[in-house]
Amino acid sequence: MKELKDLNIPDDIKYAEDHEWVSTEAPFRIGVSDFAQDALGDLTYVELPTVGMELAKGEEFGTLESTKSVSPLYSPLSGQVTAVNSLLEDEPGLVNSDPYGEGWIIEIAPGNLSELDELLDAAGYLEKLEQEE
Amino acid sequence: MSNPSNLKRTALYDSHLSLSGNMVDFGGWEMPLWYKTGAVKEHMAVIKAAGLFDTSHMSVVTVSGEKVREFLNFALTRDISGQRPGRCGYSAILTKEGFCLDDTIIYPLSDNRIALVVNAGMGAKVVEHMQSLPGGDRLVWSDLTGQVGKLDIQGPLALKILKDLVRNPDKLFEQFPYFSFKGDFNFADTGVFMRDGTPVLLSRTGYTGEFGFEIYLPADRAVNLWEMLMSEGEPFGLIPCGLAARDSLRAGAVLALSHQDIGPWPFVNHPWPWALPLSETGGFTKNFYGRDALDPASAPHTLPFAGYDPRKVDTESARVLCEGEDIGRVLTCVADMAIGRVDGGIVSVASPSAPAGFSPRGLVCGFIRVNRALESGSRLVLKDNRREIAVEVVTDIRPDRTARKKLSSML
Numbered sequence: 001m002k003e004l005k006d007l008n009i010p011d012d013i014k015y016a017e018d019h020e021w022v023s024t025e026a027p028f029r030i031g032v033s034d035f036a037q038d039a040l041g042d043l044t045y046v047e048l049p050t051v052g053m054e055l056a057k058g059e060e061f062g063t064l065e066s067t068k069s070v071s072p073l074y075s076p077l078s079g080q081v082t083a084v085n086s087l088l089e090d091e092p093g094l095v096n097s098d099p100y101g102e103g104w105i106i107e108i109a110p111g112n113l114s115e116l117d118e119l120l121d122a123a124g125y126l127e128k129l130e131q132e133e
Numbered sequence: 134m135s136n137p138s139n140l141k142r143t144a145l146y147d148s149h150l151s152l153s154g155n156m157v158d159f160g161g162w163e164m165p166l167w168y169k170t171g172a173v174k175e176h177m178a179v180i181k182a183a184g185l186f187d188t189s190h191m192s193v194v195t196v197s198g199e200k201v202r203e204f205l206n207f208a209l210t211r212d213i214s215g216q217r218p219g220r221c222g223y224s225a226i227l228t229k230e231g232f233c234l235d236d237t238i239i240y241p242l243s244d245n246r247i248a249l250v251v252n253a254g255m256g257a258k259v260v261e262h263m264q265s266l267p268g269g270d271r272l273v274w275s276d277l278t279g280q281v282g283k284l285d286i287q288g289p290l291a292l293k294i295l296k297d298l299v300r301n302p303d304k305l306f307e308q309f310p311y312f313s314f315k316g317d318f319n320f321a322d323t324g325v326f327m328r329d330g331t332p333v334l335l336s337r338t339g340y341t342g343e344f345g346f347e348i349y350l351p352a353d354r355a356v357n358l359w360e361m362l363m364s365e366g367e368p369f370g371l372i373p374c375g376l377a378a379r380d381s382l383r384a385g386a387v388l389a390l391s392h393q394d395i396g397p398w399p400f401v402n403h404p405w406p407w408a409l410p411l412s413e414t415g416g417f418t419k420n421f422y423g424r425d426a427l428d429p430a431s432a433p434h435t436l437p438f439a440g441y442d443p444r445k446v447d448t449e450s451a452r453v454l455c456e457g458e459d460i461g462r463v464l465t466c467v468a469d470m471a472i473g474r475v476d477g478g479i480v481s482v483a484s485p486s487a488p489a490g491f492s493p494r495g496l497v498c499g500f501i502r503v504n505r506a507l508e509s510g511s512r513l514v515l516k517d518n519r520r521e522i523a524v525e526v527v528t529d530i531r532p533d534r535t536a537r538k539k540l541s542s543m544l
Contacts, residue, residue: 001155005340011334041155041173041377044495045443049518063519065470067381068170070519090494096171111417 001038008034009126010100014119016076017128021100022108022114023059027083030076031104032064032095035129043092048084055079057115060072061106064095070098073105077115083107135162144282144355149411152373160253162190163533165327165375173470175378179343180471180483180535182370183288185362186379188340189345189355192256195318196263197246198272205247208266209239212419216241217489221338222311225400225408226251226259226422233395234262236408238338242315249320254390265335266422277318282355286362286371287345287382289535292543294366295346299335300326306544309452310336311537337540340379342386344535344543378518383468384499385531387437394464394500397455399432402506438513440524440531443468443495450503453501454514454521462502463515470495472531484533497522499531504510 013021019036023029045065055061055075062073084106095103140163154165178184205211211224223237235255240248251259256278263269296302315335316325323332334349365497387404389395410418417424451463471482473493480487
């Protein structure tokens with residue numbers, strides 16, 4: 001496991017308690033944090049939703065899978081899925097190697113932008129991780 | 134992620150940390166799940182090159198005394214009456230109910246002294262169980278857990294790495310078939326040495342399905358041997374491997390995990406027939422503890438399965454459906470990332486028949502326990518709270534494994 005000080009937690013995006021991130025302007029991309037990819041280990045499969053799917057805030061929209069585990073993905077915002085990162089179908093390891101870049105998972109058209117304010121900023125997310133240490 | 138206090142640590146604990154091992158509780162031991170290269174590359178290294186595992190958490194028990202072989206031939210499911218010193222054997226240890234207490238590799242050291250290697254945390258329990266059987270308390274039992282270190286070097290290049298690190302390699306490797314060993318757990322008398330004088334017991338066994346060796350040695354020499362192997366092996370692609378790779382490799386090799394694939398249910402109707410003294414007509418050829426409770430007609434069936442992509446189900450909640458009918462549960466469900474489907478059949482990255490540039494996405498595989506016998510090829514559905522996946526019953530999973538290859542072909 002990475003030490004907290006070694007984690008990459010960019011401060012221009014928002015974080016959910018269960019380790020998803022979302023960008024704060026369009027396109028609203030969603031992925032998982034460096035902490036999450038490190039804890040899950042090498043990913044072997046990413047289950048993606050279909051474009052057009054309506055998501056409630058906190059709703060499960062897919063899974064990240066390692067050789068042994070299946071971990072759910074929860075949407076940090078409500079809205080409609082407008083794009084999925086189909087590169088992950090053949091290269092799930094992009095989530096490990098570049099969790100905030102090529103390893104993004106879906107794009108969403110937010111139903112309610114004020115939900116962004118309910119998410120953690122980088123400092124708040126790091127604080128949460130520190131508390132769980 | 135929690136702070137695993139009160140866990141036992143092997144001699145290599147600090148080495149695991151310095152290699153960024155992701156440490157978890159495994160059978161009461163704090164062990165690496167994977168290192169910084171990740172479980173997928175570790176799995177692949179063992180199939181294509183070699184991997185090094187710290188398995189010092191396993192328990193080693195020795196027993197000696199008059200008629201020890203007769204005693205163990207009753208206490209173990211396997212018929213060991215013809216098992217010579219120097220040959221390993223796989224067996225189960227059953228309770229009166231015919232349930233599997235643990236599984237073991239048997240090492241006959243001499244006519245009246247035999248070692249049993251059992252799982253993490255099981256040494257004391259196995260000794261207690263054995264001593265409760267008729268005649269068990271007159272034998273001398275030693276639980277060497279913690280005193281013996283164990284490093285597994287597994288993969289097709291294992292011998293190339295090992296041969297220059299042992300004394301008298303030509304003589305040592307002259308005759309060394311699969312499931313045999315050289316040396317002794319009494320390291321003062323072992324007669325097998327690393328080049329630097331470290332005494333070892335060398336065993337041509339493993340838990341990956343691939344070619345390689347398990348090396349037993351005094352625990353306080355384990356760090357030294359680990360470093361020696363890593364430095365010799367690095368040019369060959371040797372990398373440290375954790376328990377996650379060990380689990381996906383063994384599942385693809387159709388090997389059972391004790392307390393998961395074998396456990397508190399009758400040890401019969403499973404894909405490990407060599408652990409039982411089966412006659413050609415299906416009966417048993419010797420008496421053994423737990424035998425009378427084994428009724429193949431009423432016992433559940435444990436079967437290997439493989440699917441069509443790497444998606445898995447959660448073993449806690451998943452059920453096995455046969456034409457819509459719930460027929461049992463899932464014991465192991467992992468992804469073997471070295472295999473994929475070609476024209477419906479399973480092909481490994483190591484298969485001579487693999488298409489050029491074969492880069493499989495992996496296949497779900499493992500074991501199910503169901504209420505009926507099923508033919509190989511039977512189509513089933515595994516269903517958990519999230520999804521349903523189609524799988525088929527198989528007799529084997531990852532093809533073209535190297536464990537049984539002739540030693541001379543691996544040099």
